[in-house]
Amino acid sequence: MEERWPWEEESSLEAPDPLAHQRHEESVKEKLPRVIKLLDVQDTVMGQSSPHQTGDIVCYDILKRAPVYDLTSHFSDIKPHAPARGAHRHISAPTLFCLRGRGWEINDGKTYSFGTYDMLVVPPFTIHQHGGDEDAGAQIFVPQSRMLSILGLTKREQIKFGEKPEFPDGTEPLQDENGKLIGYRIKKGVLGIKDAIDVMLGGDPKTEAVFRARKEAQPWQGSVENTYDRYLKLFHDESVFCNTVTHVVAYDAEPWEWCRQGKFKWFTHPEMNSAARRLWLYMQEIPAASRSGMHRHMVEEQILIIEGRGYDLHDGERFEWERGDLVSIPAMTAHQHFNMDAKNPALLLSSMPSVGADLGLGGIEQLEDAPEFANENG
Ligand SMILES: [Fe+2]
Ligand SMILES: [Fe+2]
Numbered sequence: 001m002e003e004r005w006p007w008e009e010e011s012s013l014e015a016p017d018p019l020a021h022q023r024h025e026e027s028v029k030e031k032l033p034r035v036i037k038l039l040d041v042q043d044t045v046m047g048q049s050s051p052h053q054t055g056d057i058v059c060y061d062i063l064k065r066a067p068v069y070d071l072t073s074h075f076s077d078i079k080p081h082a083p084a085r086g087a088h089r090h091i092s093a094p095t096l097f098c099l100r101g102r103g104w105e106i107n108d109g110k111t112y113s114f115g116t117y118d119m120l121v122v123p124p125f126t127i128h129q130h131g132g133d134e135d136a137g138a139q140i141f142v143p144q145s146r147m148l149s150i151l152g153l154t155k156r157e158q159i160k161f162g163e164k165p166e167f168p169d170g171t172e173p174l175q176d177e178n179g180k181l182i183g184y185r186i187k188k189g190v191l192g193i194k195d196a197i198d199v200m201l202g203g204d205p206k207t208e209a210v211f212r213a214r215k216e217a218q219p220w221q222g223s224v225e226n227t228y229d230r231y232l233k234l235f236h237d238e239s240v241f242c243n244t245v246t247h248v249v250a251y252d253a254e255p256w257e258w259c260r261q262g263k264f265k266w267f268t269h270p271e272m273n274s275a276a277r278r279l280w281l282y283m284q285e286i287p288a289a290s291r292s293g294m295h296r297h298m299v300e301e302q303i304l305i306i307e308g309r310g311y312d313l314h315d316g317e318r319f320e321w322e323r324g325d326l327v328s329i330p331a332m333t334a335h336q337h338f339n340m341d342a343k344n345p346a347l348l349l350s351s352m353p354s355v356g357a358d359l360g361l362g363g364i365e366q367l368e369d370a371p372e373f374a375n376e377n378g
Contacts, residue, residue: 029067029330034312034319036066036326041077043168045161045184045199047085050075051191052144053326054302059149066328070353071279071302073143073326078103078132083163087129089203089211090156092148093275095268096120096130096140097349099306103138105130107247108215117251117283119267123242123275125211127159141304143351145278157203158183174198214239245275261293262286262370270357279351286310286339286346287372294336294368299356301329303337308346310339334367 017023041048052072055064062069078085078101087106096105102115106129107122114120122128132138148154161181167173170190174183183200186193203211217239224230249267256265265283268276286292286308294313309322313336314329321327329335339346356362369377 025063028063032063032065032067032328034067034314034328035321036328038075038324038326041075043166045086045165045167045171046088047082047162048077048079050077054328056191057144057146057149058154059146062146066302066326067330068300068302068328069331070145070147070355071143071300071328071351072146073141073302073304073351075099076130076140076142078130078138078140080132080135080137082132082137084131085129086162086165087127087159088157089125089127089159091124091153092144092278093124094122094142094144095276095279095281095351096122096142097267097281099139099141101132101136101138103130103132103140105247112247114248115251119249119251119276119281120247121245121249121268121274121276122247123245125215125242129160141349143279143281143302143304143349145353145355147278147353147355155207157207158199158201159203160201174200215242242275246273247275249274256285258370258373258376260366260369260373261295261364262373270354270362277354280354281349281351284337284348284350286337286348288339288344289342290339290371292337293366293370293373294334296332296334296365296367297352297356297363298332298361299353300331301335301350301352303327303329303351304349306347306349308339308341308344308348310337310341310346312337336368 036053039051039053041050052074054066054068054072055061057072097119098114098116100116102113104111104113105120105122107126112120130140165181167184170187172185172187173181174185176182183198186197186199188194188196217236219240220233220236224233254265254267256263263285266272267281267283268274269280284292303326305321305323305325305327307323311318311320312327314333319327337348
Protein backbone atom coordinates (compact mmCIF):
# COMPACT_ATOMS: atom_id res chain seq x y z
CA MET A 1 0.00 0.00 0.00
CA GLU A 2 1.19 3.48 -0.75
CA GLU A 3 2.59 5.15 2.35
CA ARG A 4 0.76 8.23 3.63
CA TRP A 5 1.96 11.17 5.65
CA PRO A 6 0.32 11.44 9.08
CA TRP A 7 -1.62 14.57 8.10
CA GLU A 8 -3.12 12.76 5.12
CA GLU A 9 -4.94 10.52 7.60
CA GLU A 10 -6.62 13.56 9.14
CA SER A 11 -9.86 13.81 7.26
CA SER A 12 -10.86 17.21 8.69
CA LEU A 13 -7.97 18.84 6.83
CA GLU A 14 -9.39 17.46 3.58
CA ALA A 15 -12.75 19.06 4.26
CA PRO A 16 -13.93 21.51 1.61
CA ASP A 17 -14.77 24.02 4.35
CA PRO A 18 -11.51 25.28 5.91
CA LEU A 19 -13.39 26.65 8.95
CA ALA A 20 -15.18 23.37 9.67
CA HIS A 21 -12.86 22.53 12.54
CA GLN A 22 -13.29 25.94 14.14
CA ARG A 23 -17.07 25.69 13.84
CA HIS A 24 -17.02 22.23 15.37
CA GLU A 25 -14.97 23.56 18.31
CA GLU A 26 -17.37 26.46 18.77
CA SER A 27 -20.31 24.08 19.01
CA VAL A 28 -18.45 21.90 21.56
CA LYS A 29 -17.54 25.01 23.55
CA GLU A 30 -21.15 26.25 23.62
CA LYS A 31 -22.33 22.98 25.17
CA LEU A 32 -19.74 22.88 27.97
CA PRO A 33 -20.80 24.17 31.41
CA ARG A 34 -19.59 27.52 32.76
CA VAL A 35 -19.70 26.25 36.36
CA ILE A 36 -18.35 22.84 37.31
CA LYS A 37 -17.98 20.83 40.50
CA LEU A 38 -14.42 19.85 41.28
CA LEU A 39 -13.06 16.39 40.51
CA ASP A 40 -11.98 14.64 43.71
CA VAL A 41 -8.40 14.02 44.66
CA GLN A 42 -7.13 10.50 44.00
CA ASP A 43 -4.20 8.43 45.20
CA THR A 44 -1.23 8.77 42.87
CA VAL A 45 2.33 7.48 43.11
CA MET A 46 3.45 10.90 44.37
CA GLY A 47 0.65 11.46 46.87
CA GLN A 48 -2.92 12.69 46.58
CA SER A 49 -3.76 14.92 43.63
CA SER A 50 -6.87 15.62 41.60
CA PRO A 51 -6.98 15.18 37.84
CA HIS A 52 -6.79 18.47 35.95
CA GLN A 53 -10.18 20.08 36.38
CA THR A 54 -10.75 21.18 32.78
CA GLY A 55 -8.66 18.56 30.98
CA ASP A 56 -5.00 17.63 31.18
CA ILE A 57 -2.28 20.27 31.02
CA VAL A 58 -1.21 19.24 27.51
CA CYS A 59 -2.69 21.40 24.78
CA TYR A 60 -4.51 18.65 22.89
CA ASP A 61 -6.76 17.96 25.86
CA ILE A 62 -8.77 21.18 25.57
CA LEU A 63 -12.55 21.65 25.70
CA LYS A 64 -13.11 18.52 27.79
CA ARG A 65 -15.00 19.83 30.82
CA ALA A 66 -15.22 23.58 30.39
CA PRO A 67 -15.22 26.20 27.60
CA VAL A 68 -11.59 27.29 28.10
CA TYR A 69 -8.60 26.63 25.85
CA ASP A 70 -5.50 27.63 27.79
CA LEU A 71 -6.45 27.27 31.44
CA THR A 72 -6.77 24.23 33.62
CA SER A 73 -6.02 23.51 37.29
CA HIS A 74 -5.61 20.71 39.78
CA PHE A 75 -5.45 20.13 43.52
CA SER A 76 -2.81 18.56 45.64
CA ASP A 77 -3.97 17.36 49.04
CA ILE A 78 -1.48 16.60 51.77
CA LYS A 79 -3.04 14.95 54.76
CA PRO A 80 -1.61 15.52 58.26
CA HIS A 81 1.34 13.15 58.88
CA ALA A 82 1.50 12.19 55.18
CA PRO A 83 4.95 10.97 54.06
CA ALA A 84 7.01 13.51 52.03
CA ARG A 85 6.15 13.51 48.35
CA GLY A 86 8.66 12.89 45.58
CA ALA A 87 10.72 15.54 43.80
CA HIS A 88 10.48 16.53 40.16
CA ARG A 89 11.32 19.37 37.81
CA HIS A 90 9.88 20.92 34.66
CA ILE A 91 10.19 24.02 32.51
CA SER A 92 7.00 25.75 33.53
CA ALA A 93 6.89 27.75 36.77
CA PRO A 94 3.81 26.55 38.65
CA THR A 95 1.75 28.74 40.96
CA LEU A 96 0.84 26.78 44.08
CA PHE A 97 -1.91 28.51 46.02
CA CYS A 98 -2.44 27.21 49.55
CA LEU A 99 -6.18 26.93 50.18
CA ARG A 100 -6.05 25.30 53.60
CA GLY A 101 -3.43 24.43 56.21
CA ARG A 102 0.24 25.20 55.71
CA GLY A 103 3.27 23.52 54.24
CA TRP A 104 6.78 23.65 52.92
CA GLU A 105 8.46 23.48 49.56
CA ILE A 106 12.06 22.51 48.85
CA ASN A 107 13.41 24.23 45.72
CA ASP A 108 16.92 23.12 44.69
CA GLY A 109 17.70 22.21 48.28
CA LYS A 110 16.36 25.38 49.92
CA THR A 111 13.19 25.22 52.05
CA TYR A 112 10.38 27.77 51.85
CA SER A 113 7.30 27.70 54.03
CA PHE A 114 3.83 28.93 53.24
CA GLY A 115 0.51 29.33 55.05
CA THR A 116 -3.15 29.57 54.09
CA TYR A 117 -3.75 31.90 51.10
CA ASP A 118 -0.04 32.30 50.39
CA MET A 119 1.15 31.52 46.87
CA LEU A 120 4.35 29.73 46.12
CA VAL A 121 6.03 29.96 42.72
CA VAL A 122 8.66 27.46 41.67
CA PRO A 123 11.05 29.07 39.14
CA PRO A 124 11.61 27.13 35.89
CA PHE A 125 14.05 24.17 35.84
CA THR A 126 14.01 23.91 39.64
CA ILE A 127 13.90 20.53 41.40
CA HIS A 128 10.98 20.81 43.77
CA GLN A 129 9.18 18.80 46.37
CA HIS A 130 6.42 19.88 48.68
CA GLY A 131 4.76 18.70 51.82
CA GLY A 132 2.22 19.73 54.40
CA ASP A 133 2.48 20.69 58.02
CA GLU A 134 2.61 17.56 60.23
CA ASP A 135 -0.56 18.49 62.13
CA ALA A 136 -2.51 20.70 59.73
CA GLY A 137 -1.65 19.22 56.34
CA ALA A 138 -2.20 21.42 53.29
CA GLN A 139 -4.55 21.71 50.36
CA ILE A 140 -2.94 23.35 47.35
CA PHE A 141 -4.72 24.69 44.27
CA VAL A 142 -2.60 24.87 41.12
CA PRO A 143 -4.06 26.94 38.28
CA GLN A 144 -2.10 26.34 35.08
CA SER A 145 -1.73 27.46 31.50
CA ARG A 146 -1.22 25.10 28.56
CA MET A 147 0.96 27.65 26.77
CA LEU A 148 4.23 25.82 27.34
CA SER A 149 2.75 22.62 25.97
CA ILE A 150 1.78 24.43 22.75
CA LEU A 151 5.46 25.39 22.44
CA GLY A 152 6.58 21.77 22.85
CA LEU A 153 7.94 22.49 26.35
CA THR A 154 5.92 20.02 28.43
CA LYS A 155 9.21 18.43 29.58
CA ARG A 156 8.91 16.99 33.08
CA GLU A 157 11.25 14.72 34.98
CA GLN A 158 10.80 12.71 38.14
CA ILE A 159 13.96 13.12 40.22
CA LYS A 160 13.13 11.03 43.26
CA PHE A 161 10.31 9.08 44.85
CA GLY A 162 8.49 10.11 48.00
CA GLU A 163 9.38 8.68 51.39
CA LYS A 164 7.09 5.66 51.23
CA PRO A 165 5.96 5.32 47.64
CA GLU A 166 2.70 3.48 47.15
CA PHE A 167 1.45 2.29 43.81
CA PRO A 168 -2.30 2.73 43.54
CA ASP A 169 -4.48 0.81 41.07
CA GLY A 170 -3.38 1.34 37.51
CA THR A 171 0.30 1.81 38.38
CA GLU A 172 3.16 -0.54 39.18
CA PRO A 173 6.79 -0.12 40.27
CA LEU A 174 9.65 -0.71 37.83
CA GLN A 175 12.83 -2.23 39.24
CA ASP A 176 16.31 -2.93 37.89
CA GLU A 177 17.90 -6.40 38.03
CA ASN A 178 18.97 -5.77 41.66
CA GLY A 179 15.45 -4.94 42.73
CA LYS A 180 16.16 -1.18 42.99
CA LEU A 181 13.22 1.07 42.26
CA ILE A 182 13.95 2.94 39.03
CA GLY A 183 10.53 4.21 37.97
CA TYR A 184 6.89 3.30 37.68
CA ARG A 185 4.42 2.34 34.99
CA ILE A 186 1.04 3.96 34.42
CA LYS A 187 -0.99 1.21 32.82
CA LYS A 188 -2.94 1.48 29.61
CA GLY A 189 -6.47 2.75 30.20
CA VAL A 190 -5.71 4.96 33.23
CA LEU A 191 -7.14 8.43 32.52
CA GLY A 192 -7.91 7.16 29.04
CA ILE A 193 -4.28 6.69 27.93
CA LYS A 194 -3.94 4.37 24.95
CA ASP A 195 -0.53 2.87 25.82
CA ALA A 196 1.26 2.32 29.12
CA ILE A 197 3.62 5.13 30.14
CA ASP A 198 6.88 4.37 31.94
CA VAL A 199 8.04 7.20 34.17
CA MET A 200 11.75 6.67 34.87
CA LEU A 201 13.60 8.37 37.68
CA GLY A 202 16.25 10.95 36.83
CA GLY A 203 16.96 13.39 34.05
CA ASP A 204 18.14 12.59 30.54
CA PRO A 205 21.55 14.07 29.63
CA LYS A 206 20.25 16.56 27.06
CA THR A 207 17.65 18.02 29.41
CA GLU A 208 20.18 18.10 32.23
CA ALA A 209 22.61 20.11 30.05
CA VAL A 210 19.93 22.59 28.93
CA PHE A 211 18.50 23.06 32.44
CA ARG A 212 21.92 23.40 34.05
CA ALA A 213 23.05 26.04 31.54
CA ARG A 214 19.90 28.06 32.19
CA LYS A 215 20.24 27.79 35.97
CA GLU A 216 23.95 28.49 36.21
CA ALA A 217 24.56 31.36 33.76
CA GLN A 218 26.33 34.21 35.56
CA PRO A 219 25.50 37.92 35.20
CA TRP A 220 26.29 39.29 31.72
CA GLN A 221 29.63 41.09 31.73
CA GLY A 222 30.24 42.44 28.23
CA SER A 223 28.61 45.33 26.43
CA VAL A 224 25.64 44.99 24.11
CA GLU A 225 26.92 45.86 20.64
CA ASN A 226 24.06 44.74 18.44
CA THR A 227 20.56 43.31 18.49
CA TYR A 228 21.76 39.72 18.73
CA ASP A 229 23.77 40.59 21.86
CA ARG A 230 20.55 41.65 23.58
CA TYR A 231 19.33 38.09 23.50
CA LEU A 232 22.67 36.70 24.59
CA LYS A 233 22.38 39.01 27.58
CA LEU A 234 18.75 37.98 28.12
CA PHE A 235 19.88 34.37 28.65
CA HIS A 236 22.07 35.58 31.55
CA ASP A 237 19.44 38.01 32.86
CA GLU A 238 16.82 35.24 32.96
CA SER A 239 19.16 33.00 34.94
CA VAL A 240 19.94 35.76 37.45
CA PHE A 241 16.21 36.52 37.74
CA CYS A 242 15.29 32.91 38.47
CA ASN A 243 18.06 32.61 41.04
CA THR A 244 17.07 35.75 42.94
CA VAL A 245 13.30 35.97 42.49
CA THR A 246 10.77 35.65 45.34
CA HIS A 247 9.38 32.12 45.79
CA VAL A 248 6.56 32.98 48.19
CA VAL A 249 4.02 35.74 47.56
CA ALA A 250 2.47 36.07 51.00
CA TYR A 251 -1.19 36.97 51.52
CA ASP A 252 -0.25 39.37 54.33
CA ALA A 253 2.40 41.16 52.30
CA GLU A 254 0.15 42.08 49.36
CA PRO A 255 -2.32 44.95 49.74
CA TRP A 256 -6.07 44.88 49.11
CA GLU A 257 -6.84 47.52 46.47
CA TRP A 258 -10.21 49.04 45.63
CA CYS A 259 -10.41 49.35 41.86
CA ARG A 260 -13.23 49.83 39.36
CA GLN A 261 -13.87 46.08 39.32
CA GLY A 262 -14.01 45.80 43.14
CA LYS A 263 -11.70 44.79 45.98
CA PHE A 264 -8.62 43.00 44.63
CA LYS A 265 -5.48 41.43 45.99
CA TRP A 266 -2.94 40.55 43.29
CA PHE A 267 -0.71 37.49 43.65
CA THR A 268 1.00 37.68 40.31
CA HIS A 269 0.92 39.77 37.14
CA PRO A 270 3.66 40.82 34.74
CA GLU A 271 4.89 43.72 36.87
CA MET A 272 5.37 41.62 40.02
CA ASN A 273 8.62 40.07 41.14
CA SER A 274 7.63 36.45 40.60
CA ALA A 275 8.69 33.70 38.21
CA ALA A 276 5.01 32.97 37.42
CA ARG A 277 4.85 34.12 33.81
CA ARG A 278 2.02 31.85 32.65
CA LEU A 279 -0.76 33.45 34.62
CA TRP A 280 -2.19 36.52 36.23
CA LEU A 281 -3.65 35.58 39.58
CA TYR A 282 -5.74 37.73 41.86
CA MET A 283 -8.21 37.35 44.69
CA GLN A 284 -11.45 39.30 44.73
CA GLU A 285 -13.70 39.92 47.73
CA ILE A 286 -17.30 40.91 46.99
CA PRO A 287 -19.11 42.48 49.96
CA ALA A 288 -22.36 40.87 51.22
CA ALA A 289 -25.30 41.34 48.81
CA SER A 290 -23.09 43.34 46.44
CA ARG A 291 -21.55 42.81 43.03
CA SER A 292 -18.31 43.32 41.13
CA GLY A 293 -17.93 45.73 38.27
CA MET A 294 -18.55 44.42 34.75
CA HIS A 295 -15.61 44.09 32.37
CA ARG A 296 -14.43 42.35 29.25
CA HIS A 297 -11.02 41.14 28.15
CA MET A 298 -9.66 39.18 25.21
CA VAL A 299 -8.31 36.21 27.19
CA GLU A 300 -10.38 33.63 29.04
CA GLU A 301 -10.60 33.42 32.83
CA GLN A 302 -10.98 30.67 35.43
CA ILE A 303 -12.32 31.36 38.92
CA LEU A 304 -12.25 29.16 42.00
CA ILE A 305 -14.98 30.08 44.48
CA ILE A 306 -13.15 30.00 47.81
CA GLU A 307 -16.09 31.25 49.91
CA GLY A 308 -19.70 32.23 49.35
CA ARG A 309 -22.52 31.71 46.88
CA GLY A 310 -23.78 33.85 44.06
CA TYR A 311 -23.99 34.03 40.32
CA ASP A 312 -22.23 35.40 37.26
CA LEU A 313 -23.62 37.21 34.28
CA HIS A 314 -21.78 36.27 31.08
CA ASP A 315 -23.01 38.41 28.17
CA GLY A 316 -26.27 38.71 30.11
CA GLU A 317 -26.71 34.99 30.79
CA ARG A 318 -26.91 33.88 34.44
CA PHE A 319 -24.79 31.07 35.95
CA GLU A 320 -25.04 30.24 39.66
CA TRP A 321 -22.08 29.17 41.79
CA GLU A 322 -21.19 28.24 45.35
CA ARG A 323 -18.13 27.53 47.44
CA GLY A 324 -15.78 25.01 45.78
CA ASP A 325 -17.06 25.54 42.23
CA LEU A 326 -14.84 26.36 39.28
CA VAL A 327 -16.21 29.02 36.94
CA SER A 328 -14.97 29.36 33.36
CA ILE A 329 -15.37 32.59 31.43
CA PRO A 330 -14.68 32.14 27.71
CA ALA A 331 -12.56 34.67 25.82
CA MET A 332 -14.17 38.03 24.91
CA THR A 333 -17.12 37.62 27.30
CA ALA A 334 -18.55 40.56 29.29
CA HIS A 335 -18.82 39.33 32.88
CA GLN A 336 -19.88 40.38 36.36
CA HIS A 337 -20.09 38.54 39.69
CA PHE A 338 -22.96 38.83 42.19
CA ASN A 339 -22.84 37.83 45.86
CA MET A 340 -26.20 36.34 46.90
CA ASP A 341 -25.29 36.10 50.59
CA ALA A 342 -26.85 38.96 52.55
CA LYS A 343 -24.43 38.64 55.47
CA ASN A 344 -21.04 37.39 54.29
CA PRO A 345 -18.54 38.42 51.63
CA ALA A 346 -17.72 36.10 48.72
CA LEU A 347 -14.09 35.26 48.02
CA LEU A 348 -12.99 34.43 44.46
CA LEU A 349 -9.59 33.43 43.08
CA SER A 350 -9.15 34.35 39.41
CA SER A 351 -6.52 33.22 36.93
CA MET A 352 -5.98 34.51 33.41
CA PRO A 353 -3.36 33.55 30.78
CA SER A 354 -0.59 36.16 30.95
CA VAL A 355 0.33 35.58 27.31
CA GLY A 356 -2.49 37.95 26.32
CA ALA A 357 -0.40 40.91 27.44
CA ASP A 358 2.62 39.68 25.41
CA LEU A 359 0.40 39.50 22.33
CA GLY A 360 -0.79 43.07 22.72
CA LEU A 361 -4.18 41.78 23.94
CA GLY A 362 -3.84 42.38 27.66
CA GLY A 363 -5.99 45.48 28.13
CA ILE A 364 -9.22 45.35 30.15
CA GLU A 365 -12.38 47.15 29.00
CA GLN A 366 -14.49 48.43 31.91
CA LEU A 367 -18.24 48.34 31.23
CA GLU A 368 -19.64 49.15 34.69
CA ASP A 369 -17.97 50.06 38.00
CA ALA A 370 -18.35 48.14 41.26
CA PRO A 371 -21.00 49.97 43.34
CA GLU A 372 -18.66 50.72 46.29
CA PHE A 373 -16.08 52.23 43.96
CA ALA A 374 -18.70 54.22 42.03
CA ASN A 375 -20.15 55.62 45.31
CA GLU A 376 -16.79 56.72 46.60
CA ASN A 377 -15.64 58.27 43.35
CA GLY A 378 -18.93 59.39 41.85
FE1 LIG B 1 5.83 20.53 39.75
FE1 LIG C 1 -12.38 39.17 34.22
